Amino acid sequence: MNRPSRIPTADIVRRSLPRRYKKERRFLIYGALSIVVCFLFLGIFFSGIFRMGWRAFFETRIKLPIYLDPELILPYNIKESDYGLVISQSLQRFFPDVTSRQEKRELSKLLGAGVEEVLKEFVIKHPEAVGSAVEIWLPAGDGINLINKGVISKERAIQAGLVTEGILQKFEQLSSDGRVSTGFNSRFFTSGDSHTPSMAGIGGAIVGSFYLMVVTFFLSFPIGVGAAIYLEECAPKSRLTDIIDININNLTAVPSIIFGLIGLAIFLNFFKLPRSSPLVGGLVLSLMTIPVIVIASKSALKSVPPSIREAALGVGASKIQTIFHHVVPLALPGMFTGAILGMARAVGETAPLLMVGMVAFVVDIPKKLMDPASALPVQIYLWSDQPDRAFNEKAAAAIIVLIFFMIAMNSAAIFLRKKYERKY
Amino acid sequence: MNQKKLSISTAILVCASFILIVTAWFSPALAARDTIQIVGSSTVYPFSITVAEHLGKKGFKTPKVESTGTGGGFKLFCAGVGETHPDISNASRAIKDSEKETCALNGVKDIIEVKIGYDGIVLAVSKKGQPMDLTTKDIFLAIAKQVPDPKEEGKIIPNPYKTWKDINPNFPNIKIEIYGPPPTSGTRDAFLELAMESGAKSFTFLKEMAKKDEKQFKSIAHTIREDGAYIDAGENDNLIVQKLDGNPKALGIFGFSFLDQNQDKIQGCSINGAKPTFENIASGSYPLARPLFFYVKKAHVGVIPGIKEYVEEFLSERAIGDNGYLTQKGLIPLPKEEREKVRNTVKGQL
Numbered sequence: 001m002n003r004p005s006r007i008p009t010a011d012i013v014r015r016s017l018p019r020r021y022k023k024e025r026r027f028l029i030y031g032a033l034s035i036v037v038c039f040l041f042l043g044i045f046f047s048g049i050f051r052m053g054w055r056a057f058f059e060t061r062i063k064l065p066i067y068l069d070p071e072l073i074l075p076y077n078i079k080e081s082d083y084g085l086v087i088s089q090s091l092q093r094f095f096p097d098v099t100s101r102q103e104k105r106e107l108s109k110l111l112g113a114g115v116e117e118v119l120k121e122f123v124i125k126h127p128e129a130v131g132s133a134v135e136i137w138l139p140a141g142d143g144i145n146l147i148n149k150g151v152i153s154k155e156r157a158i159q160a161g162l163v164t165e166g167i168l169q170k171f172e173q174l175s176s177d178g179r180v181s182t183g184f185n186s187r188f189f190t191s192g193d194s195h196t197p198s199m200a201g202i203g204g205a206i207v208g209s210f211y212l213m214v215v216t217f218f219l220s221f222p223i224g225v226g227a228a229i230y231l232e233e234c235a236p237k238s239r240l241t242d243i244i245d246i247n248i249n250n251l252t253a254v255p256s257i258i259f260g261l262i263g264l265a266i267f268l269n270f271f272k273l274p275r276s277s278p279l280v281g282g283l284v285l286s287l288m289t290i291p292v293i294v295i296a297s298k299s300a301l302k303s304v305p306p307s308i309r310e311a312a313l314g315v316g317a318s319k320i321q322t323i324f325h326h327v328v329p330l331a332l333p334g335m336f337t338g339a340i341l342g343m344a345r346a347v348g349e350t351a352p353l354l355m356v357g358m359v360a361f362v363v364d365i366p367k368k369l370m371d372p373a374s375a376l377p378v379q380i381y382l383w384s385d386q387p388d389r390a391f392n393e394k395a396a397a398a399i400i401v402l403i404f405f406m407i408a409m410n411s412a413a414i415f416l417r418k419k420y421e422r423k424y
Numbered sequence: 425m426n427q428k429k430l431s432i433s434t435a436i437l438v439c440a441s442f443i444l445i446v447t448a449w450f451s452p453a454l455a456a457r458d459t460i461q462i463v464g465s466s467t468v469y470p471f472s473i474t475v476a477e478h479l480g481k482k483g484f485k486t487p488k489v490e491s492t493g494t495g496g497g498f499k500l501f502c503a504g505v506g507e508t509h510p511d512i513s514n515a516s517r518a519i520k521d522s523e524k525e526t527c528a529l530n531g532v533k534d535i536i537e538v539k540i541g542y543d544g545i546v547l548a549v550s551k552k553g554q555p556m557d558l559t560t561k562d563i564f565l566a567i568a569k570q571v572p573d574p575k576e577e578g579k580i581i582p583n584p585y586k587t588w589k590d591i592n593p594n595f596p597n598i599k600i601e602i603y604g605p606p607p608t609s610g611t612r613d614a615f616l617e618l619a620m621e622s623g624a625k626s627f628t629f630l631k632e633m634a635k636k637d638e639k640q641f642k643s644i645a646h647t648i649r650e651d652g653a654y655i656d657a658g659e660n661d662n663l664i665v666q667k668l669d670g671n672p673k674a675l676g677i678f679g680f681s682f683l684d685q686n687q688d689k690i691q692g693c694s695i696n697g698a699k700p701t702f703e704n705i706a707s708g709s710y711p712l713a714r715p716l717f718f719y720v721k722k723a724h725v726g727v728i729p730g731i732k733e734y735v736e737e738f739l740s741e742r743a744i745g746d747n748g749y750l751t752q753k754g755l756i757p758l759p760k761e762e763r764e765k766v767r768n769t770v771k772g773q774l
Binding site: 080105117156157159160161195268272274275276357359360361362363364371372382384385386387388389392 | 457477485681
């Protein structure tokens with residue numbers, strides 16, 4: 001107290017306290033803000049995609065009386081009859097006021113470009129109906145479909161040349177007669193790619209992606225886990241294993257297109273495996289996924305406490321018995337989590353598939369691993385590049401399906417971890 | 425523990441059997457391929473898939489079409505003869521001599537060229553913007569990296585033009601901003617050839633240079649400026665349309681079918697006085713029109729089922745005729761006599 005010039009430490013601290021509190025509050029606000037920004041971008045992304053894509057799950061249908069002319073549909077040739085002609089004749093009977101060639105051609109735009117297929121399927125299912133007139137719901141044309149679902153306004157559609165005034169009038173007439181409905185588009189999930197948006201679906205792409213996943217999982221999981229067990233449990237710690245470790249870590253950071261190039265050089269050019277097959281695609285994706293699984297499995301093995309190993313060895317178990325009876329079962333949930341996350345990354349890849357020819361137009365749904373196939377992300381890429389307007393919403397809908405898959409896979413990983421993870 | 429042991433050994437068993445099955449699958453891979461493989465230009469892709477699907481409905485396997493770009497397509501096409509190599513390559517330009525040589529080196533000797541129609545390259549702006557009446561000379565001056573010095577005849581200087589008004593006082597005073605295709609694209613090759621070369625040749629000394637020193641001329645006419653006025657927009661033309669919609673001052677370069685499908689959003693600039701319309705491109709009065717082709721490997725005809733039928737379907741009147749389904753998709757058809765001629769020559773070669 002004799003030296004008043006000296007300020008006590010407690011005072012200094014007290015004086016700086018408000019500043020420190022402020023700093024702390026500021027940091028908390030920054031943190032909260034960055035989360036808000038993240039969610040804002042996520043929200044913009046999701047709302048944009050959903051706004052565009054949800055309508056593709058529905059299609060506009062028109063109910064029309066179709067006369068199944070027995071002169072056109074021959075009983076012994078049901079599959080190759082000219083159903084386009086059947087439909088255009090029925091359309092003309094329904095709209096007798098249409099006479100000029102130009103108008104007749106426009107009239108065909110009322111219905112989707114794949115209606116012949118729909119009618120063909122109907123006749124194959126009901127061959128007894130040939131010779132009579134039936135009322136069938138047929139998918140509407142792309143322009144009509146977009147207008148009815150509110151994707152595009154009537155004026156803009158006419159401006160863009162998607163529909164004409166005349167067709168719109170006919171459609172409104174049908175609509176007031178109760179001949180128009182909107183229904184769930186199940187074809188979107190079952191059919192393969194097509195050049196007409198109304199017929200195009202992601203069925204082929206889903207099957208292709210499924211095959212890719214099967215090949216990738218069954219190759220990368222055993223190899224990855226095996227490598228991890230050997231490196232973590234059996235291999236002597238030496239310079240060599242260190243180098244291998246570092247290289248595996250580096251592999252996870254290699255851009256995926258490089259794996260595609262490896263696939264092109266080895267599997268296609270050297271082994272002569274068929275281009276565009278899910279087998280080759282799966283092999284390439286396995287190359288990409290193995291390092292991810294190795295790393296995840298190694299850290300899962302590392303997290304098993306040494307006391308478990310010591311106890312097993314202590315009661316007389318051999319090294320291999322210790323590993324396979326005690327350590328691996330405990331590490332398995334972690335390994336699966338790593339595998340699922342690696343696969344989730346692989347299922348969204350297009351770049352490596354581009355090099356092995358899976359970015360392709362494939363209509364027939366692949367039946368075996370050697371058939372040409374595409375995959376979900378590839379389908380999105382292909383549709384987004386099409387000039388036809390109606391493909392945009394198809395691409396958005398495919399994105400929704402892909403995102404759904406991703407969320408399902410990541411939730412499965414979280415579920416597995418929560419359910420089987422053991423704390424020591 | 426016992427149960428877990430069991431699950432691990434089953435897992436190993438399942439994996440092993442799976443690998444076995446996969447190896448067993450290797451053998452049928454060597455058996456004959458029955459799906460036609462098509463590669464090549466992204467411009468021809470929409471037409472190619474349409475014909476492929478029509479062929480698929482006729483009882484053949486639907487051909488598989490890959491959109492690799494014209495150059496990438498020829499690379500695969502020319503790699504050899506045999507099932508592992510594609511049968512048909514789509515192209516938005518004629519095959520180059522260098523590509524023919526690569527083909528011949530790899531044993532691909534007989535190639536059938538099929539001309540299918542035309543495509544126009546358009547320069548478009550948003551509906552909210554002002555369309556310009558351009559000449560190929562204006563385009564050259566706006567896009568080239570090096571241009572002739574306006575003050576001194578015969579001298580080449582780095583492109584000084586920042587706004588359209590700098591090029592031509594009649595143009596609006598807005599920054600030059602052009603979205604265009606990347607170097608891998610056939611559209612870009614054709615654009616350089618049709619627009620840039622003809623623009624460069626409007627200068628007499630460059631025209632003479634083209635005769636004497638083609639290499640130097642091409643290095644001037646084919647080099648695009650890198651100062652940000654020309655923006656590589658990637659292979660996705662829909663993206664360019666979207667960018668134009670959001671930026672009324674920018675120009676975009678892409679294929680005619682994208683203008684055709686988006687007429688409510690964008691409008692085309694006329695070039696040398698001709699508007700980019702269906703009729704003008706078909707008649708040849710629009711200068712930026714290019715022929716589209718596909719190439720067939722003759723050695724594969726008759727080995728892979730359906731190639732002949734694919735070509736016939738593609739050339740049929742119901743596909744590339746004046747009202748054909750490809751014409752409705754935006755392909756600009758050949759004149760009727762030329763169609764006949766192509767049909768006959770190809771028939772003779774198949």
